[in-house]
Amino acid sequence: MALEGLRQRLTDLPQGRFGVAVSGGSDSMALLHVAAETLAPARLCAVTVDHRLRPEAADEAQMVARFAEGLGVSHDVLSWADGPFARETSGNLSERAREARYRLMADWARERGVVGVLLGHTADDVAETFVMRLGRRAGLKGLAAMAPVTHFHGVPFHRPALDERRAALRGHLSGAGLHWIEDPSNRDPRYDRTRARDALRHLSAAGLDPDDIAAAATHLRAAEIGLQHLLSDWATRHARTHRGANLIDAPALFDLPSDPALRVLGGALRHVTGVAHPPRAADLSRLLAALRSGDTRATLHGCLVTRDRTGIAVLREPAMAEASVPVPLGATWDDRWIVIGPGESGMSVKAVGAAGLSQLGNWREAGLPRAQAMSGPGVWRGETLIAAPELLPDGPFASKFARDDFPAWLASH
Incomplete structure (x- = not known):
C-alpha cells in the first residue's frame, strides 16, 4: 500500500481525537484523505483558515468543507479578522499570517477538545525551508529540519508526512480521482518559497536531490536536540521561572x-x-x-x-500585557496565564495594570517589581479589580502560568 510510512505514523499517534489543518493544497488534502482511511473518521475533525487575503479563499474553504463531508469528517472554517488590513501595515505579512493561523487553530483545538492537530508538511517543505534559511545565513537552529511535533500556544501540532515527497501525496490523490487547489502564490517569484523551489530544481539537475537536503536537515535536527538538552541542564542550575x-x-x-x-x-x-x-x-x-x-x-x-x-x-512588558485582549475565566490570557475561580457575569481576565495597582494598597507585599505586578493577570468586572491572584493569592481565584518552567521548556524549544 502506498504511503505506508505515513499510515504507520498515523497509527502510532496517541489515542484521542485529532484536528487536521487543510488548506486545500495537495499535501493537506492527501493527509486528510489518508488519515480518514487509516483512522476512524470520528477521530478526526478538519479545519481551514481563511486569512482573508485573497477573494477566492472563501470558496476554496467551502470546497475543503465538501471534501471533508464526503469523508465523514466534520469541518470548520476560521477567519483571520485582521487579514484585510494586514497588507496596509508594516512588517512581514507571511510571518504575521502564520502566527495568526497557528493561534486561531490552537484556540479552535482547545474548544474542540482535540489532543493535537495534524499538519501536511513534507520532505519537500523541509528542503525548501533549508534553502530559504541558507539564503538568510541561518545557523544550526534555522537549518535544522522542522520537528515531528511542535507546540504552538500550548497545543501539539504533529507532522506525520515529513518523510514523504509531495509527488507521492499527489500521486495518491490522482490515483483516487481527487483534486486539489493550486495556490497562485506558489508561482509568484516575489515569495521566498517560490524562489527556493526554483533553486531546488536547479540543484536536482546538478545531482543534489531534495531527499538529500531533507536528510541533512534531519541530521542537523538531531544535533539541535542535543544542544537544547545541554542548555536545559545549564538552565536548571542557573535560571528559574518565578x-x-x-x-x-x-x-x-x-x-x-x-x-x-x-x-x-x-x-x-x-x-x-x-x-x-x-x-x-x-x-x-x-x-x-x-x-x-x-x-x-x-x-x-x-x-x-x-x-x-x-x-x-x-x-x-506591561504596555504589551495591557494591550492584550481580555478573556473569560478559564481561557488563556496573553498566551501566558490561565485564571480559574467562581465566575460571574461581566467578569474577565486582563492585565492588573497601573489602574489595578491603584486599587490594591498592599500589592508590594507580594515582593514583585512594579512592572511584573502590572503585567500579571487580574480579574475585572468593568473598571473594578476583583482579584489579582499573583499578588494576593489567598482569595478564591487561582492563576497558573501556561508553560513549563523555563529550564524544562528549553529542552524542546
Missing part, C-alpha cells in the same frame, strides 16, 4: 560562548511571550551586549529585560 518572569544568573550567562548565551536569552524572551520565533539576531546581540555592560533596562520582543545586582530578569 510568577511568569524568567530570572537568570548574569555571571553564568556571560560565561557561556556567544551562541549558547544568545539562545538562552532568546529562549527566555520566547518563553515569557509564547511567540514562536526569537527576535532578530542583531537585536538580540545588542541586548546581550547591553546586559554585559552593566545595569540595563530594555524592551525587546514584547518583554522588559532588566539587569541589576540580583541578576537578569525577563518579564512581560
